[in-house]
Amino acid sequence: MRKRLIQIFGFLISTLGWVFVCCTIAMDYWRITSIGGQGGSWIIKTASYWSNLWRDCYTDSTGTSNCRDYDVLWGVTPYVQGVRGLLMVGMAFGCIAAILCFIGMDCTYIGGSEKAKDKLVFTGAIFHFVGGISDIAAYCLYINRIARMTFANSVERGVLRYGIGTPIFLGLVASFFIILGALLYAVTVYLVLVPKRVVYALAPRTYMAPQTYKGSRNRTPYNGPSYYGLPRQSRQSRQSRSSGYTNSSRVSRISQITEERSARDAFV
Template identity: 60%
Template sequence: MWKRKIQLSGFLISSLGWVFVLCTMAMDYWRVSQVGGTGGSFIIKVAWFWSNLWKDCFTDSSGISNCRDFPVLWSVTAYVQGVRGLLMCGLGLGFFGILFCFLGMECTYLGGEDQMKDKLLLAGSVFHFVGGLADIAGYCLYINRIAKTNFSGNQPRGTLIYDLGEPVFLGLVASFFILLGAILYAVTVYRILFPKSPENGNGTQTYMAARSRGQTLYNGTYRPSRLYSRQYGSYKGSGRSSSYQLSTISKTSIEKMSERDAFV
């Protein structure tokens, strides 16, 4: 029961993480910069410059936005193209991870035998983990670019200083959700796929001795076969036990005594 609960928790957490990552790719305000907003007149003039992975926009104080879509694929800024590629690779790996984990979960009736389901679940957890690392790398690349621009001392005068927006932080939290779900998956199948060998009190491994013709290597006692005969009321084997012989002798003596009393 605990195994199913952990697997369901991993499925919900990892799936929620992938949904958040997918949402961040379509969200605005990956980076935002504000110009103006200070006093000096009865009308406060302010403007916002913001960007995401697909366009660069300008919004004035009246709420009107003017956007410029990024050019074709091979003309996009290198770091933006890298972030896109890492996030898309992560989403692709996450799709296969969700599929394998769904087939390998104990509560589903797909995927074959228990051993095969455990292997599918372990493979799915690996896909989730690698996809989550790819997403973290993409978000960290974007953060590094913004931080490099902000803290560089040789920027020309008038360069906009951008701050990180909500999608970046949401994506990082989602990536850690994915990694947590992958760990929960792996915990439930690690002991089944890689069992530990039994050990005795001295810390050394023990081995089970093979039985040969009803005799063990430990005590050397004879064990008859398990075929039961109703005709004789005993076990059939190559030999008779001492208890059987005693019961036969007592039965014979009782019959002889009854015959002698009848003759008298």
């Protein structure tokens, strides 16, 4: 039950993150700057310049916006192309990750056995993590470009110093949501990477000396005090002699019983 709840929470967090990333791609005001409005006078109106991944715009004091769309792909500034590419790669990884995690979640009835579903969830978590890192790299690249122009000591004439807009902050939060969802997925299937180890403990072996009894009646050649101290040839000779003695005693006992039976039959 706990595994299912964690996976559902990770699915909601990661999905919310990807929704925010998609929203930032279409949002305006990635960078913004204002002109005018200095001196604390309310009479002086301000005009603003702002940009996103698809166009540059100018909004005058009356609220009218004039925009210039980026014409073709190879005519766009290189860093904007890099941001676009990283975001698209991240979204592609996110789509694959969402499908894999949805199939492998414990609350769904597709995906095969439990082990196979865990592997799908772990693979989806990796794709989520890579996609989140790609999105963070895209936003950081855009921030780096703005910061270099803003904090430069001197800039060319006509170059504006922009500030960071709302979509950048929303995108960074969304990227951390995606990575958090990937970690929640990975926590539920950690046994796939680290299986339970079984330790077998072997009992120590002990040696028990042969028992010896008092008296010579129960003593045999194998439990005598000096038997295990003899060399191998001596032990073999003692075994052969003891076996010979045993056979001869059996033969004498059988002959004695036969003589008793023949004497009894003769008496009868």
